[in-house]
Amino acid sequence: MHVFVSVVDRIREVLAIFPASSKMVNASALLALCASAAPAAGNIMLYQPGVSIAPSPLPPPGPSSHGEEIIRQFVGLSLATEWSLVDKVQFQGETFEPEGMVRLGNDRYFVSAYERPIPALRYNTAPDGADAQGAGFAHMMVFDGKGGQVADATITEEGSSEYHNGGIDYDGTYIWATLGQNRPDSTATLVRMRPDTLRPEPILRIQDHMGAAIHDLSSGNILTLNWGARSASVWNLRYKAEVPPAFTAPRAVIKNPSHYTDYQDCKFLGHSQHYAFRPVMLCSGITRLYGTVIGGVALVDMESMAPLYEVPLTMVSDTGMLVTKNPMDVALVDGKMRLFFLPDERNSTLYVYEPI
Template sequence: MPVPTTADTTPVLGLADHVARIGRSSRWELVGEVPLDFPTHHPQGMAFASGLIFLSSVQILDEPVPAADPALRTPGRGAGHVFVLDADGALMSDITVGEGAMYHPGGIDYDGENVWVSLAEYRASSRSIIYSIDPVKHTARERFRVDDHIGWILRDPGSDLLYGGNWGSRHLYTWDSDGRVLDRWENPDHYIDYQDAQIAAPGLLLCSGISLLPLPAGGTHELGGLALVDPLNRRISHNVPVSLFSDAGHVITRNPVTLTTDTKEILLHAAPDDGEDIRGTRILTYRMMPRA
């Protein structure tokens, strides 16, 4: 089943209302699966635009050396990609983005005109470049730079404001169209770290992500979730866990997530697995089932 890329306008009609009704008891049915038959590396964000799928991904060439303070990690070495796919998952274009140590793309979104993507150093409190990508020409344009690690970026076409989050989305940003910081506030939600985001309604963001919880016997459990974020009022208006896992054992909100709706039902599209995982990267589509 191809990914339904026709619903690629932002904001998606009725999306925020649908998301606000998702709860812990909501049931999801897998209705589509698109395998990606090329080296996908470590996908980060996903957006639908101009009938195509845009998938950001980081290719790690040298792993950063960890540190107790994530700002003191070594930068490592890698390459940033924004893959352009058709509805069946065939690779049409590979847009390389980034500069030097700024090679890690984050969550992306389509604003009706451009796809927006951030490229950051792979460590906290670092540097980022914000790009827009022409969805027809498949060309990237640098818009501005930020003295922080920006893990996802989007633009609200109604207000011409841009929103994003830093490492773990512990702080959330608002910029004007020239990249001037209008607001920076501490995220009160410690439930998950946001990894991808999209506009759910004018002035309202839909963020998805993951939290790694330690297990008593060692290892971690991937806790997934969704959140509706109201940046103008600095509040989280709704959040909910997502407990769906891929064949590789990853929670589906681990990285790329996009939700669409036709006003009657809501679809969740996710690509939680890396190219090296079992069965590789697949775009999974789930339908929220009606309440019994």
């Protein structure tokens, strides 16, 4: 069972409680105000009516809350490390093309994805990307710990050219994401949303495709990664952004010196004592090299994009997909580092691994 809700629907439900003559509210004025303020992109399908979309209160961000211990355990990995599949959870419903994932506590997974009913076209002039835009919608989906679908929010409007919802990060208050055109060298919008409302708040527009966002809680810097994570752009909300649709210039652009992995999804781990208190993130992804596909996870210096420690991963899903292909998250569970992967499209299963 599922229901459709919007901001205006919620207001109508509240207003129904009051008699028409009530002086407590001006119903027509309130509805008109909310209808004009609420974008069509705020539409949400609720699959478990009466169940909260997000935990309350919101939990702290797991990766950065335990970043030092996660880093300590990660740098102990090697090619010889064996991995144990500690959990496998089938996510219900259509998952489209999942790109990013954040885990809020033990019972909520937020998954960014995009739906593309009209596919983009590829030409010989762009072997690494799409020349034609295609058409689609960006989604933010929510699942419980058993894989049951809680909500699916469509966060772009019909006809929007920026519908590619990439890798995401959670800072304890907001989920950060980029909505980009589905092709390199294009445009994107940096957005943030509260997990309990899933309503995207545009922050600034970017004159390049961006496929992931990472928030450094300490400095306020936000990194966005372009197509294939070949470079990172640095932003900071302490500095005024241009008013959309105008583009804001990044404070810096950092070229990625590593070509081993095209990072898909990254999580902020904090300013690590292990690396002289530099800001560190954990990133995963895949790369196609010489007719084969390799996958891996890396600790990355957010100020230089230099990999600090890299580990190739060879685990595959039941369909044969490398687990690092799409979304990733990391957590410390019972003192042990766990990696969470959602590699398959449309019909997705969560794979949870611990090093042995």
